[in-house]
Structures are given as structure tokens and as C-alpha cells.
Amino acid sequence: MLDISVIIPVYNAGRFLEKAVQSAVHFEEVKEIILVEDKSTDNSLEICKKLADGNSKIKLFQHPDQENHGAGATRNLGIEKATGSFITFLDADDYYLPNRFNAEKEIFEDPKIDGVFSAIGVEYLTEKGKQEYLTKFKDSPLTTVNYPAEGEEVFRGLLSLTPKTFGTFFHLNALTVRKSAIDKHNLRFNVNLRVHQDSDFNIKLAYHCYLKSGIIDQPVAIRGIHDDNRITKIVQYSPQYNQRQYIYWKSLYDWASSQNIPEEYKKRVYLSYKSFDLSQKKGLIKYLNIIVEGLKNPDILKTKYRFNYYR
Structure with missing residues (x-):
């Protein structure tokens, strides 16, 4: 059976955090949930402590100086603290669906597979967030790739080098990767990127590791769209x-x-x-x-x- 470390970076996510954790903690495959709190200004730290006190699967960490370091450094700390054979990520304002690890159970039986990625859906939590999202991404019910792929085809697809459009993005919420593969290639998030750390990490991962698509026609996780999503506030070509x-x-x-x-x-x-x-x-x-x-x-x-x- 898979033993998975779920890494959740936490910053000002008090409204959503408990739902995110509860969506992951019940899976038999989940060995631990690693909450890395990044000096929130809301009540996120208190909620993290409550969740960790209530379930031995949930572990709480902060940066050594207890300061804010951004999502990249926070995920990196989670990787360092993870003890599972597999690593997944979950944003604190998102949540997993019941089919989250269905593809992994079968695909990871092949030892050459280093990572599996699937599709995620969206849930509009505020009207303003919805309008900002639709303005930038149109009405896209799934963040996914356009066809099944594995190995070098994934890397080529992410660089738009395939004959047909592969899709330039898959979300960290739907990625599961062997920790040994990450450590072997010393793959970490670029702490100098305040946005796009995930895309940067995914492309490097796809080059160094053997990835395979999982469930790409239906979501395995949901991304919460609200007023504070940073990526939707940037006007294209501004x-x-x-x-x-x-x-x-x-x-x-x-x-x-x-x-x-x-x-x-x-x-x-x-x-x-x-x-x-x-x-x-x-x-x-x-x-x-x-x-x-x-x-x-x-x-x-x-x-x-x-x-x-x-x-």
C-alpha cells in the first residue's frame, strides 16, 4: 500500500484549512499530513495547532525563525520533513475528492513511474473571485492535459513541443511523486519565485523524472476560487x-x-x-x-x- 505525505503550506487560510485537512486525513494511503505555517496574520496557526493536537497523522511545522518565507520555501520545508515514500501537495484553500489516489494505486505498481498527475476542478467561493477567474481562464471546469502521456512526452508537452496541444500545466494538488525521485535529483521549489513556483517545479520534475498521466477527464481535487487568489489578479501582458x-x-x-x-x-x-x-x-x-x-x-x-x- 502507498504511504503518502501530504504537504500543506499554510498562510492566512483559516477559513478553509480544516476542510482541506479533513479531505486528506481519512485516506488509508495518507501516512501523514504536514502543515507548514508561514507566519499567517489570521488565526491559521491556532487552527493548525488544534488540528495537530486532535490527530496523530497531522504534524505542524514552522520555519526556524518563525518568519514568512513564501510558498516555495514553505513547500521545501515540508519536503524536508516528509517521512512517507510518496509526496503530494494540497493548497490550504483547496481539497481532495474521494478518487484522489485511485490512479496511483495501480500506476505505481510499475517501479519506473516516478510521478502521477491528474485533473483538478474549480469551486467558486466568492462572486468577485469567480469573475476574476473567468476573465483570465474563461469557463474551464478542469485544469488538465489534453491527452494521456508519460515519460519524455510530458516534458515536451509542457514546453509546447508536441505535434498536438498537450496543455501547459497540471496542478500540484493532483501530483503524487516518489520522494526518492525528488531527493535523487535534488528537486526543490525556487524560493525566488513568488508566483509560478509550481510550473517551474513541474517542468524540472518532468525532465528529471518519469511522469505518467492518471485521471485526466474528471477532477481528483478542487481548487477554491475566492477574492485572494493572487494568480487571477494579474492582467495578461500587463x-x-x-x-x-x-x-x-x-x-x-x-x-x-x-x-x-x-x-x-x-x-x-x-x-x-x-x-x-x-x-x-x-x-x-x-x-x-x-x-x-x-x-x-x-x-x-x-x-x-x-x-x-x-x-
Whole structure:
């Protein structure tokens, strides 16, 4: 039977935390739930203590200095504290569904599989949050990939290098991975990214580890949409969006440059990184840089971010 550590980073999630924990604690496969509290300003710490006192499966940790370090560092601490053979993640304002580990029970019988990912759904908790989400993501009932895949096809799909559209994202709430695989490749979240730590982690994970899709046509977890979801507040191709995308792709570019990976993959990451680098420039300098880069790398004009240059 699987023995799973569920890592829940906690920051100002007092309204939702108990539901998240209760959705995970009852699974026979769940060995422990690791709450990592990140200096919340609401009553989250008190709720964490109450939950941990009430169930031996639930363990509470804070950063050594008890300060706020962000989601990336908080998940990293959870990985360090995990004792299960498998690791999953759950955001404190989300929750698992009863089928959460159905695919894992069968797929992980194959020892070559390092990780399994499935689909998640959405629940609108506030009207404002709903409108912000629909403005950015339209009416997407599932966050999922478009077809079953495994191995290198997953990595290629996340970089948009497959002949048909794979989908550029799967959510941490629906990822289960062997802890030994994470430790073998020293995979951790980039603490310098305030957003997109999950996408950055997933792409690196997909390169180093053998991932396989699980249940992709129905949700295994639910993401709560409310007023405080940070990712929905960023307007696409706004200066803030461009800056955060630049930092994200710069992280991947630095990683790709340090790895002995095929040139095709390095180039794909570079083009995305460079497109957002160019978007930071202004005026005549911006257009001169676009011309120079276009002459050196004509493929940059084919990236899905190409129209970003002119905004």
C-alpha cells in the first residue's frame, strides 16, 4: 500500500484549512499530513495547532525563525520533513475528492513511474473571485492535459513541443511523486519565485523524472476560487504579468543552461525567456532589440508570446 505525505503550506487560510485537512486525513494511503505555517496574520496557526493536537497523522511545522518565507520555501520545508515514500501537495484553500489516489494505486505498481498527475476542478467561493477567474481562464471546469502521456512526452508537452496541444500545466494538488525521485535529483521549489513556483517545479520534475498521466477527464481535487487568489489578479501582458513571466522563464533558462539537456529544449526555454526579456524594454531600444534578436533567432517570432512584444 502507498504511504503518502501530504504537504500543506499554510498562510492566512483559516477559513478553509480544516476542510482541506479533513479531505486528506481519512485516506488509508495518507501516512501523514504536514502543515507548514508561514507566519499567517489570521488565526491559521491556532487552527493548525488544534488540528495537530486532535490527530496523530497531522504534524505542524514552522520555519526556524518563525518568519514568512513564501510558498516555495514553505513547500521545501515540508519536503524536508516528509517521512512517507510518496509526496503530494494540497493548497490550504483547496481539497481532495474521494478518487484522489485511485490512479496511483495501480500506476505505481510499475517501479519506473516516478510521478502521477491528474485533473483538478474549480469551486467558486466568492462572486468577485469567480469573475476574476473567468476573465483570465474563461469557463474551464478542469485544469488538465489534453491527452494521456508519460515519460519524455510530458516534458515536451509542457514546453509546447508536441505535434498536438498537450496543455501547459497540471496542478500540484493532483501530483503524487516518489520522494526518492525528488531527493535523487535534488528537486526543490525556487524560493525566488513568488508566483509560478509550481510550473517551474513541474517542468524540472518532468525532465528529471518519469511522469505518467492518471485521471485526466474528471477532477481528483478542487481548487477554491475566492477574492485572494493572487494568480487571477494579474492582467495578461500587463507590466506586472510580463515581469513575473520574465522571472519565471529566467529561472528555467538558468536551470536549462546548467543542465546537459538536448539543444532543442534549451532553445525552446531560451526563446520564451528572451521574449519576456524583450517585453521589459521600452521605446526605440525595445524595437531595435526585437530586430536584432529576430535576425539571430527567427523562431522567436513563432513563440506563443510573440504578440507580447508590441503591447
